Amino acid sequence: MNSVTVHTPATLSNLCSGFDILGMALEQPYDVITINKIEGKDIVIKHLDNYGLSTDPKQNIAGVVMEAMRKNLQTEQGFEIIIDKKIKPGSGIGSSAASAAGVAVAANEILQANFNKQQLVQFAMEGEVLASGSKHADNLAPCIYGGLVLIRDTPTLDIIPLNTPELFITIVHPQIEIKTSYARSILPKDLPLKTAITQWANVAGLVTGFIQHDYSLISRSLKDVVAEPVRSPLIPGFDEVRERSMQVGALGGGISGSGPSLFMLSRTAEIANEVEKEMRLVYVKLGIEFKTYVSTIAEQGVRIV
Amino acid sequence: MNSVTVHTPATLSNLCSGFDILGMALEQPYDVITINKIEGKDIVIKHLDNYGLSTDPKQNIAGVVMEAMRKNLQTEQGFEIIIDKKIKPGSGIGSSAASAAGVAVAANEILQANFNKQQLVQFAMEGEVLASGSKHADNLAPCIYGGLVLIRDTPTLDIIPLNTPELFITIVHPQIEIKTSYARSILPKDLPLKTAITQWANVAGLVTGFIQHDYSLISRSLKDVVAEPVRSPLIPGFDEVRERSMQVGALGGGISGSGPSLFMLSRTAEIANEVEKEMRLVYVKLGIEFKTYVSTIAEQGVRIV
Numbered sequence: 001m002n003s004v005t006v007h008t009p010a011t012l013s014n015l016c017s018g019f020d021i022l023g024m025a026l027e028q029p030y031d032v033i034t035i036n037k038i039e040g041k042d043i044v045i046k047h048l049d050n051y052g053l054s055t056d057p058k059q060n061i062a063g064v065v066m067e068a069m070r071k072n073l074q075t076e077q078g079f080e081i082i083i084d085k086k087i088k089p090g091s092g093i094g095s096s097a098a099s100a101a102g103v104a105v106a107a108n109e110i111l112q113a114n115f116n117k118q119q120l121v122q123f124a125m126e127g128e129v130l131a132s133g134s135k136h137a138d139n140l141a142p143c144i145y146g147g148l149v150l151i152r153d154t155p156t157l158d159i160i161p162l163n164t165p166e167l168f169i170t171i172v173h174p175q176i177e178i179k180t181s182y183a184r185s186i187l188p189k190d191l192p193l194k195t196a197i198t199q200w201a202n203v204a205g206l207v208t209g210f211i212q213h214d215y216s217l218i219s220r221s222l223k224d225v226v227a228e229p230v231r232s233p234l235i236p237g238f239d240e241v242r243e244r245s246m247q248v249g250a251l252g253g254g255i256s257g258s259g260p261s262l263f264m265l266s267r268t269a270e271i272a273n274e275v276e277k278e279m280r281l282v283y284v285k286l287g288i289e290f291k292t293y294v295s296t297i298a299e300q301g302v303r304i305v
Numbered sequence: 306m307n308s309v310t311v312h313t314p315a316t317l318s319n320l321c322s323g324f325d326i327l328g329m330a331l332e333q334p335y336d337v338i339t340i341n342k343i344e345g346k347d348i349v350i351k352h353l354d355n356y357g358l359s360t361d362p363k364q365n366i367a368g369v370v371m372e373a374m375r376k377n378l379q380t381e382q383g384f385e386i387i388i389d390k391k392i393k394p395g396s397g398i399g400s401s402a403a404s405a406a407g408v409a410v411a412a413n414e415i416l417q418a419n420f421n422k423q424q425l426v427q428f429a430m431e432g433e434v435l436a437s438g439s440k441h442a443d444n445l446a447p448c449i450y451g452g453l454v455l456i457r458d459t460p461t462l463d464i465i466p467l468n469t470p471e472l473f474i475t476i477v478h479p480q481i482e483i484k485t486s487y488a489r490s491i492l493p494k495d496l497p498l499k500t501a502i503t504q505w506a507n508v509a510g511l512v513t514g515f516i517q518h519d520y521s522l523i524s525r526s527l528k529d530v531v532a533e534p535v536r537s538p539l540i541p542g543f544d545e546v547r548e549r550s551m552q553v554g555a556l557g558g559g560i561s562g563s564g565p566s567l568f569m570l571s572r573t574a575e576i577a578n579e580v581e582k583e584m585r586l587v588y589v590k591l592g593i594e595f596k597t598y599v600s601t602i603a604e605q606g607v608r609i610v
Contacts, residue, residue: 021506152510158525160513190495193531200505201326205457207509208465210517220463226498 004110005034008302009146009294010087011094012169012263013138016224016254021151023142025298026093026169032084033062033102035110037174043067048084055087061096061103061127062103068126069115077111088291090180090260091173092257100127102238105144105302111141117144117301118157133182139257146301148210165213167297168272170250172241172279173261175289180235186230198225215251215267222252222265235260237282244278269294309415310339312452313407313607315392315598316399317474317568318443321529321559322507328447330603331398331474335548337389337405338367340415344465345383348372353389366401369407373431374412374420379477382416393596395485396478397562405432410607422449422499423462437485444562451606453515470518473577475555477546477584478566480594483539488563491535502532519557520572527557527570538557540565542587549583572580574599 009030013023038044043057057063062081072075081103087095108115115123124140141149141159152158191199205221207216230254232238236266242253245264249271253264257293260280266272272294283290314335318328344350348362348371362368367386375381375577386408393399409429413420418427429445446464448453457463496504507526537543537560547558550569554576558569567584572579577599588595 017505018509019505021509046513150506150509150513151524152506152522158510160510160522162513187498190497193492193496196496196501196504196531197325199455200322200324200499200508201455203505204323204326204455204508204512205463205465207512208455208467211513217457217465221457226501247534296595 001110001112002037002234003034004106005032005305006102006106006302007031007305008013008033008105009143009298011097011139011142013094013257014227014255015206016222016252017199017206019199019224020136020138020228021203022148023138023151024148025142025146025301026293026295026297027298028293029250031098031102033099033106033172034081034082035103035106035108036082038078038080041076043076044080046082047082048082051085051264053085053089058262061099061130061132065100065103065123065127065158066107066129068123069104069111069113072123073111073113075111088173090177092178092255092259093171093173093260094139094257096128096131097143098126099141100124100169100224101143102302105173105304114235118159120144121157121159142301145300146299147297150207162207162210164210164297165215168266168269169295169297170245170264170266170272170279171256171261171293171295172283173291174235174237174283175291176236176260178259180258183231183234183254185274187227188230191226195225218265219251222254224254228254231259235262236288237264237286240282241279244282245275248278250275263305306415307341309411310337311407311411311607312336312609312610313338313403313410314448316402316444316447318399318562319532319560320511321527321533321557322504322511324504324529324531325441325443326508327453327518328355328443328456329474330447330451330455330606331598331600332603333598333600336392336393336403336407338404338411339387340408340411341385341387341580342415343383343385346381349381349385351385351387353387355392355414356390356393358390364403365436366435369435370408370428370432371412372404373428374409374416377428379416380416380418390521393478395482397483397560397566398476398478399444399448399562401433401436402429402448406445406448407607408432410609414609420594423464425449426462426464447606449606451604452602455512467512467515469515469602470526470603471572472522473571473574474600474602475500475550475569475571475577475584476566476598476600477588478596479540479542479588480596481541481565483564487562488536492532493535496531500530523570524556527559529559531579535558536560536564540567541593542591543567545587546584549587550580553579553583555580
């Protein structure tokens with residue numbers, strides 16, 4: 001095998017009360033990554049997109065992950081990695097995770113390495129460290145496993161796939177910049193016990209709602225009393241997007257990852273499309289450029305095509 | 306109908322990571338409460354046990370709940386309430402909740418009031434306020450609903466029954482006194498965000514483990530980084546009980562409610578009985594009087610007999 005191409009999906013992390021522990025893979029959008037074997041020992045990175053990401057393999061997430069896997073497998077095979085990012089960096093829907101996970105899965109295939117999903121998340125985390133400075137798996141795990149996953153414990157990568165009912169996700173990415181590091185820095189260092197209990201009561205409800213296919217319970221549990229109060233003021237239109245979305249029948253939603261993208265979950269494609277219209281209205285009125293997506297849950301994660 | 310007798314079960318609240326939001330009804334032990342209609346308007350309380358609880362209806366949980374229901378139904382029917390408590394007050398396995406819930410269910414029957422379970426929890430909470438000064442439903446809800454329940458929201462009594470696999474519960478009640486109010490007072494007022502995330506990751510895992518009948522996940526998620534660190538030092542033998550229980554195959558466990566009772570969950574009756582032996586050994590060695598129980602989950606809550 002000399003060439004592998006993968007589609008590597010955007011992911012929704014946090015999901016309100018599931019702050020830092022839940023993530024979901026999306027059908028739309030996704031990046032396209034091709035890995036070709038080349039002569040020599042180099043890792044050569046090419047970007048077909050125009051996001052200005054570094055092509056130095058030590059400064060590029062894809063390069064770092066590739067190198068980690070080569071090292072583990074004790075091979076010096078050279079590779080060309082061609083990346084077409086459709087997921088804009090900094091959008092809050094797992095752009096860096098998509099690069100890291102996509103390369104991990106593609107490299108596993110081209111090197112016929114037989115790493116399991118958990119091991120691939122481990123390799124991909126090397127890339128996330130470069131991107132955000134910390135080891136997080138709440139985008140990587142759903143990107144590789146697909147569907148909705150719970151990361152019960154990050155150090156041991158205790159990743160639990162969760163069943164869900166049919167859901168439609170509407171995302172709006174207002175084109176403003178919020179750095180992940182800044183979004184982290186404004187989080188409260190401590191939580192009142194009462195607030196923490198509210199959050200874990202809701203996450204227990206949310207997980208139960210997903211597994212038991214109880215839309216009403218999902219809706220009642222999509223609440224975030226931890227990150228949303230400090231992060232939502234950074235995102236113009238936040239309150240109005242949610243209010244209008246709920247009015248047309250959305251189950252609930254909030255900030256995707258650390259923002260600025262917002263997400264809303266709906267039971268039907270019709271409602272999800274109505275939600276998209278409302279989101280558009282809000283940002284047209286505010287005069288802020290934006291992108292929207294309507295997606296289902298990607299049952300499979302990174303896909304070899 | 307002039308007389309109703311109920312069996313009203315002990316309950317296990319918190320369940321480690323489910324602090325303040327999870328509760329489970331137990332087959333053993335249970336209180337027996339009989340309500341008889343009598344001439345006149347009085348509420349007369351008789352205790353067959355020797356725990357020295359007040360028989361003044363305004364100072365007795367059963368009396369307070371009975372009065373709340375009479376008031377709501379605008380009746381002045383007199384009642385005699387005969388209580389035989391098997392669940393020792395202050396043991397941490399829902400003694401006061403058993404009285405409150407038992408009377409609520411029995412009164413609902415004898416008055417043919419047709420209140421639903423949620424409403425009965427509401428009435429019973431009047432009794433819990435007398436007992437602990439605060440409105441909590443994590444013992445009352447399982448006592449009335451049976452099985453394992455999640456209390457997602459206490460003010461609206463959003464109570465969600467959760468499916469569980471077959472489980473055996475071993476409880477040891479070392480006869481030391483820990484006041485609920487004191488056990489509450491030593492809880493941290495604030496939690497580091499990281500600690501809170503650990504707790505909610507575990508409660509999400511625990512709930513998933515129960516619903517999906519995943520014993521290993523239940524075992525990995527039975528962790529409490531919030532109350533246990535401050536409360537367990539009050540209970541002699543805590544570490545040894547858990548260590549020995551795990552060695553004979555228990556899934557995990559911790560403090561029942563606010564203590565001093567300890568609980569361990571096991572997959573089989575054999576293991577649960579082994580756990581009981583280990584618990585006995587620990588407290589015999591420590592020279593502390595104790596009681597032990599081995600129980601299944603009570604699928605039904607308060608039972609009319």
